[in-house]
Amino acid sequence: xxxxxxxxxxxxxxxTVAEFAREQLRPLAHDADESGLCPPSVVRQAxxxxxxxxxxxxxxxxxxxxxxxxxGSLICEELAWGDLALAxxxxxxxxxxxxxxxxxxxxxxxxxxxxxxGPHFTAGTAAVMEPRFDxxxxxxxxxxxxxxxxxxxxxxxxxxxxxxxxxxLLVYARGDKGIAAFLLxxxxxxxxxxxxxxxxxxxxxxxxxxxxxxxxxxxxxQLQGDIxxxxxxxxxxxxxxxxxxxxxxYEYAREYAKERTAFGTAIAQKQAIAFMLAEMATEIxxxxxxxxxxxxxxxxxxxxxxxxxxxxxxAANMVxxxxxxxxxxxxxxxxxxxxxxxxxLRNGRGFATFEGLAII
Amino acid sequence: xxxxxxxxxxxxNRALLHAVADGTMRPISREYDEREHxxxxxxxxxxxxxxxxxxxxxxGKQKKGADRKxxxxxxxxxxxxxxxxxxxxELSWGDVGLYLSIPHPALGGxxxxxxxxxxxxxxxxxxFRDGEPKWGAMAITEPGCGxxxxxxxxxxxxxxxxxxxxxxxxxxxxxxxxxxxxxGFVVVWATLDKSAGxxxxxxxxxxxxxxxxxxxxxxxKMGIRASDTAMxxxxxxxxxxxxxxGQAEVKQSTxxxxxxxxxxxxxxxxxxxxxxxxxxxxVDYVRExxxAEGISIRYTTPPTKLTTLERDFxxxxxxxxxxRLLTWRAAWMLDQGIQNNLEASMAKAKAGxxxxxxxxxxxxxxxxxxxxxxILLEKWMRDAKISDIYEGTQQINLLIIARRILGYSSQExx
Ligand SMILES: Cc1cc2nc3c(=O)[nH]c(=O)nc-3n(C[C@H](O)[C@H](O)[C@H](O)COP(=O)(O)OP(=O)(O)OC[C@H]3O[C@@H](n4cnc5c(N)ncnc54)[C@H](O)[C@@H]3O)c2cc1C
Numbered sequence: 001x002x003x004x005x006x007x008x009x010x011x012x013x014x015x016t017v018a019e020f021a022r023e024q025l026r027p028l029a030h031d032a033d034e035s036g037l038c039p040p041s042v043v044r045q046a047x048x049x050x051x052x053x054x055x056x057x058x059x060x061x062x063x064x065x066x067x068x069x070x071x072g073s074l075i076c077e078e079l080a081w082g083d084l085a086l087a088x089x090x091x092x093x094x095x096x097x098x099x100x101x102x103x104x105x106x107x108x109x110x111x112x113x114x115x116x117x118g119p120h121f122t123a124g125t126a127a128v129m130e131p132r133f134d135x136x137x138x139x140x141x142x143x144x145x146x147x148x149x150x151x152x153x154x155x156x157x158x159x160x161x162x163x164x165x166x167x168x169l170l171v172y173a174r175g176d177k178g179i180a181a182f183l184l185x186x187x188x189x190x191x192x193x194x195x196x197x198x199x200x201x202x203x204x205x206x207x208x209x210x211x212x213x214x215x216x217x218x219x220x221x222q223l224q225g226d227i228x229x230x231x232x233x234x235x236x237x238x239x240x241x242x243x244x245x246x247x248x249x250y251e252y253a254r255e256y257a258k259e260r261t262a263f264g265t266a267i268a269q270k271q272a273i274a275f276m277l278a279e280m281a282t283e284i285x286x287x288x289x290x291x292x293x294x295x296x297x298x299x300x301x302x303x304x305x306x307x308x309x310x311x312x313x314x315a316a317n318m319v320x321x322x323x324x325x326x327x328x329x330x331x332x333x334x335x336x337x338x339x340x341x342x343x344x345l346r347n348g349r350g351f352a353t354f355e356g357l358a359i360i
Numbered sequence: 361x362x363x364x365x366x367x368x369x370x371x372x373n374r375a376l377l378h379a380v381a382d383g384t385m386r387p388i389s390r391e392y393d394e395r396e397h398x399x400x401x402x403x404x405x406x407x408x409x410x411x412x413x414x415x416x417x418x419x420g421k422q423k424k425g426a427d428r429k430x431x432x433x434x435x436x437x438x439x440x441x442x443x444x445x446x447x448x449x450e451l452s453w454g455d456v457g458l459y460l461s462i463p464h465p466a467l468g469g470x471x472x473x474x475x476x477x478x479x480x481x482x483x484x485x486x487x488f489r490d491g492e493p494k495w496g497a498m499a500i501t502e503p504g505c506g507x508x509x510x511x512x513x514x515x516x517x518x519x520x521x522x523x524x525x526x527x528x529x530x531x532x533x534x535x536x537x538x539x540x541x542x543x544g545f546v547v548v549w550a551t552l553d554k555s556a557g558x559x560x561x562x563x564x565x566x567x568x569x570x571x572x573x574x575x576x577x578x579x580x581k582m583g584i585r586a587s588d589t590a591m592x593x594x595x596x597x598x599x600x601x602x603x604x605x606g607q608a609e610v611k612q613s614t615x616x617x618x619x620x621x622x623x624x625x626x627x628x629x630x631x632x633x634x635x636x637x638x639x640x641x642x643v644d645y646v647r648e649x650x651x652a653e654g655i656s657i658r659y660t661t662p663p664t665k666l667t668t669l670e671r672d673f674x675x676x677x678x679x680x681x682x683x684r685l686l687t688w689r690a691a692w693m694l695d696q697g698i699q700n701n702l703e704a705s706m707a708k709a710k711a712g713x714x715x716x717x718x719x720x721x722x723x724x725x726x727x728x729x730x731x732x733x734x735i736l737l738e739k740w741m742r743d744a745k746i747s748d749i750y751e752g753t754q755q756i757n758l759l760i761i762a763r764r765i766l767g768y769s770s771q772e773x774x
Contacts, residue, residue, distance in 0.1 A: 002442055003361035004689045010362070070362050136662050231660075258766060269773050274762035275755070281765050282686070282706045289685035290678065293364045300365075309659040310678040352663070 004289075010071050017078040020049060025082025032204035033343055038089045046090040047121040051075060056097060060109055061117030067101065069233055069295035072360025073240035077288070080244025084347045085204035087241060091358050092161050092205075096124030096168045098359040099181060099230045103223040112183065115167055125166040126181075127157035127210050128356030137172070137179060137231065137355055142212060144173040144180050144222075151175075151182060151222065153190070153215040161357065163193045163208035170223070171212065172356065181223045181230070190215030201346030230359065232298060232308040237360040239291045239308075239315035242351045243284060246319040249326035249344040250280045256339075257329050273329060280322045287311070287318045316351040323348035364685075370443050377447045380410075381454025386736075389455040392586040393739050397578060399461065399537075400586070408463045408493035441626070441691040445633035449684075452637025453644075456743045457586035459634065464488070466534060467627060468496030468547040471563055474623045475605040484545055484565055497538035499529035499592055500549045506531075507756050509549065510558045510617070514594065516550040516604075523564060523604065525550055525572070525597040533750075535590025536575050544568050546592065547605070556610045558617040563605040572597030583742030628704040628751055629690040632711035635747035636687060639680050639715040642722035642740045646673060649726060672725060676718045683707070683714040702764040709757035712748035719744040 006014060024042055032038055047053075056062025079087035093116045100112045116122050130141055142155025153173055163169060169184045169191070184191055194209035223230075254277050257268035267273045294307035323345040327334035334341045366374070384403060392400050451459040465472070465488050472484045487494055505511040514527025525548060529535075538544035546566045553560035566573055577591040601608075650657070650673070657670050666674070687707040693700035719741040723730035730737050748754050763773050 001361075001363060001365065001367045001439075002688060002692050003363040004692055005361065007361050134665060136665055138660060228660075254765060268762075268766050269768065271755075271759075271762075271773075274766065274768075274773055275758045277765060278709070278758040278761035281761060282710055285689075285703075285706060286682035286686055286710060289689065290682055292362050293681070293685060296362060296364050306659045310674060310681065313663060313674060314678040314682060355662075 006070075006074060010068075010074055013071060014074045014078060016049065017051075017075050018081070020046070021078050021082025025079065025086050028086065029083035029204075029340060029343065030337075032083065032086060033201075034203075034337075036203045036206075038086055038204050038206075042086060043090060043121050046086075051091070052093045052097060053117050055094075055101065056113050056117045057101070057109070060113035062113065067098070067360075069236055069298040069360060070292060072233075073236055073243075073291050073295045076237050076240035076358065076360055077244035077247065080241040081248045082244075083204070084241060084245050084344075085202045087244075088161055088202065088358055089205045091237075091360075092166075093122060093124040094359050095126035095161070095356070096166075096170050096183070098233065099126075099170060099223055100183070102230055102233075103181075103225045103227075105220075105224060107220065108183065108223070112168060122167055123162040123165040124168050124170075125160055125162050126170040126172065126356050126359075127160045127163070128172045129157065129159040129354075131156060131158040131209065135355075140172060140174040140179065142171070142173040144175045144182065146176065147216070149219055151217050151219060153182065153184075153212040153217060155212050157210040157212070158197065158207075159354070159357065160193075160208050160210045161205050163210055164196075164206065169210070171210075172227075173212075175222075179227045179231075181227055182217050183221045183223065184215070184217060188215055188217065199350075201343070201348075201350055228303075228305055229298070231356070232294070232304045234356050234359045235308040235312040236291060236295050236298065236304070237358040238351060238354055239287065239294070239311045240360070241358060242315040242319040242348065243288045243291060245344050245348045245351075246280070246284050246287070246315075246322040249323045249341055249348070250277070250284055252339075252341060252344075253277065253280070253326035253329035260330075267329070276325050276329065280325055283318045284322060287315045290314050312351075319348040319351050320345075366442070366446060367439060370439060370446055373443060374446050374450055377450035378453070381450050385451070385454030385458050389458065389736060390733075390739065392455075392458060393583075394585075396580060396585040397588070400458065403458070404461065404463055404493055411462070411464070412489065438695045441629065441694045442688060444630055445687055445691040448630055448633040449637040449640065452634040453641045454637075455586065456634055456638050457584035459637075460533060460584055460587035461537075463493035463495055463537070463542065465494075465496035467498035467623075468538065468545055468565075470623050470627050471498055471547045471605060472496075472565065474626065475563060480565070480602070480605065487543060492542065494542045495534045495537035495544040496547070497532050497534045497544070497590075498547045498549075499532040499535065501529065501531045503528060503530055507753060510561065512549055512551060512561065513554070514548065514550040515554070516552055516562065516564055518552075518601070518608075519598070521601050522598045523601060525564060525566065525594040525599065527594050528576075529592045529594070531579065531750075532590045532592055533587060535592050536578055536588040539566075539568055539573055539590070539592060540575050542568060546573070548592075548594065552608075553610045560610050561617050562608070564599060565603045565605065566594075566597060566599050567603075570597055570599060582745060583739065584746055622701075624751060625699075625701050625704045626694060628708040628757075629687050629694065629700075631747060631751040632683065632687040632690070632707040635711040635715040635744065636680065636684050638740050638744050638747070639676075639683070639711075639718040642719045642737060642744075643673075643676050643680055645735070645737055645740075646676070646722050646725055649729070669725060672721055676721055679714045680718060683711040686710050702761060705752070705757040705760040705764075708752060709754055709761065712754050712757070715744040715747050 054063040054065040055067035058064040097116050144151045171182050190213045192211045197207045260267050290311040294311040297304035326341040516523045548564050551560040576593045579589040690703040690707040
């Protein structure tokens with residue numbers, strides 16, 4: 001039956017993560033963006049929250065909590081509200097663990113999951129995007145060809161978070177039956193990690209270009225089964241992150257508009273500003289509900305492909321409009337890096353581009 | 361719980377109403393768009409008969425004065441509003457003009473249900489349980505004021521054991537049917553004391569055929585032509601003292617006015633639901649037309665590689681669903697007894713702009729077909745626009761949202 005309230009456990013998780021985002025992430029966001037560094041201390045603290053370990057089955061050293069996509073989207077929104085770049089860093093191990101939990105063979109699970117269930121943060125990553133203007137997950141240019149019972153991978157990837165530090169890289173390639181994903185250890189011959197990328201936003205999370213040159217991997221490294229559910233979860237996670245970024249920008253703009261005066265009143269008392277804020281609030285709620293519905297569809301076992309795509313497109317448009325309006329609300333001050341709204345606009349711009357940067 | 365499934369009972373009602381919409385409304389939809397000011401009497405009688413033993417598809421009909429608050433504290437939270445929203449979506453998918461013309465207490469009934477005493481509820485609402493078809497209506501808008509309802513000039517003056525009402529009301533939905541063509545009633549907003557501003561404004565129930573109340577005009581409209589929109593003139597119109605809803609004294613507070621305005625927290629999600637029905641009609645039609653041409657929507661393809669048609673269509677679908685979820689949330693909150701003023705206006709604002717955009721886009725996407733009166737799409741576009749105007753225009757709902765999120769009074773933001 002219809003319901004719009006997180007249950008008690010979800011609310012507890014949400015509150016905990018929100019507090020962490022408010023107390024730990026937000027205060028670091030500006031300097032992390034300027035320096036391009038994600039402070040190890042915050043990564044450690046985030047790890048202690050157990051967001052990653054909790055979803056790993058007990059048999060592999062985790063807590064074995066149910067990994068609900070709805071709960072995941074609550075977590076993503078709160079973390080991204082704190083800071084998107086730090087959130088992506090913190091969540092990066094899930095790029096490996098989540099698909100392995102969903103699709104991995106017992107051997108793969110045994111081999112991989114325990115690496116991410118320990119007391120310390122272990123970087124893991126996925127290589128999804130490719131440096132092409134017409135990048136399309138359905139038409140990857142990175143290929144996986146069968147060769148004597150193994151696979152040979154060729155291609156170039158970009159936007160691979162924490163690639164240099166990752167223990168495992170999940171590489172998406174075009175196989176003979178559509179999209180396939182392969183688990184590669186860091187030291188796989190033929191795999192080379194390029195220089196750290198320089199992007200418009202997300203500066204605090206290290207991303208890399210990656211080359212696969214006749215990279216030979218055993219057949220046992222391939223994730224079996226349908227990849228689509230993994231992609232759906234990834235789209236839902238990205239959408240939830242977008243909602244978090246948008247909410248951060250909206251709240252900041254709202255408070256600013258009540259303080260700032262022009263022509264004798266608070267600018268928030270002018271309809272042009274007030275209506276913009278009203279629309280921002282409405283669109284954020286609208287996007288969140290689409291995200292929750294897609295997540296709920298995943299949790300209840302339905303095919304959420306359509307819902308996840310619609311939610312992702314909607315959220316990507318929404319976050320761009322909302323963060324842009326937040327900058328507009330602050331006027332010239334919004335353009336100055338002392339205020340965080342321009343950072344949110346730079347970060348928010350990415351969502352229309354991102355694929356596979358986060359999974360819950 | 362976060363859950364997006366409707367209960368089996370609501371799903372069952374929905375299927376039933378969908379069959380009604382598809383089987384009985386669509387076939388006469390065009391006819392009563394063209395024959396404006398005529399009524400599909402047979403169909404109205406059928407809906408009246410059916411609704412007497414069917415679940416209520418709108419406000420208050422079968423509730424016999426049951427109190428919303430009492431209901432909300434029941435162990436099983438009510439599904440009343442969410443069910444109404446779902447059923448209204450189906451009927452509006454069939455034809456929103458016909459839906460609005462169904463014999464029903466409607467907005468007038470909602471006002472009685474929200475502000476009336478148990479005795480008043482029985483006196484005014486019990487008539488909807490049997491006999492001939494009846495209509496209820498609400499008259500707030502005047503030639504000189506619409507959005508700014510606090511500026512209304514219709515007066516009510518006490519004379520012994522009666523109120524005497526004078527003034528002109530316009531754009532009253534089902535005003536003709538409620539005032540002159542059935543044994544219904546009109547809830548009229550009038551001021552007891554103009555100098556008291558909002559505090560002086562009260563709602564009065566004027567029974568059908570009360571001398572002094574005349575229907576002066578029935579409007580010709582862009583859309584929803586099956587629904588009559590009437591101008592009502594009140595000239596020394598006398599009604600019993602106990603036909604006032606709420607307190608008669610003018611307190612120096614706006615509590616009374618706010619009380620009546622609270623009706624809209626209940627009705628806005630339902631107006632939004634009706635907008636969603638119209639939008640869904642258009643989206644369904646476009647989807648079917650494209651499918652018949654062998655065009656499928658490639659959801660997983662990146663937006664930059666889609667055709668404009670696919671992009672537009674996906675945007676329509678997402679917007680429709682976004683508005684529906686905002687609407688369901690506002691309705692659900694009401695059923696849970698949670699204050700939903702903000703969320704009701706969000707739903708109404710989003711649904712109003714969504715249905716306007718979605719139906720206009722649908723007409724555009726289907727080219728010459730879309731513009732032709734051979735199919736219903738152009739009608740849906742005309743029908744849609746009213747959703748962004750009545751029950752608070754787009755701008756008025758944005759104002760309400762803005763005041764809520766900013767913590768401003770109506771003096772601070774207007
Ligand atoms: C078919 C139909 C059925 C109707 N049914 C009913 C009914 O049953 N009962 C009833 O009482 N009324 C009914 N109405 C009236 C309807 O509710 C009003 O038309 C509506 O509230 C707008 O009022 P108005 O037309 O006077 O426009 P105005 O109030 O004059 O507004 C004109 C424009 O100015 C904008 N505006 C006004 N104030 C502000 C502000 N403060 N800030 C920014 N913008 C503002 C409005 O959004 C609008 O765009 C109906 C109308 C129609 C067309």
